Amino acid sequence: MSRRKRGMMSEELKTELAKELGFYETVERDGWGGIRAKDAGNMVKRAIQLAEEAARKSY
Secondary structure (H helix, E strand, C coil), X not given: CCCCXXXXXXXXXXXXXXXXXXXXXXXXXXXXXXCCHHHHHHHHHHHHHHHHHHHHHCC
16 A cells, blocks of 8 residues: 655645745646656755755754
8 A cells, every 4th residue: 555655845835835946837837746856856955045045043
């Protein structure tokens, strides 16, 4: 039986990142499955950067 993994990013964060990175129109038109692997990777990199910045600020 196959189980889908829960996403680590909220829909709100994913949407914000897609807008920031310039591929939100693709998401609106084709859904998250329509983005390129490169765009998904860039979204993850940016999310990590934001998390690292937040962690530095909390010290």
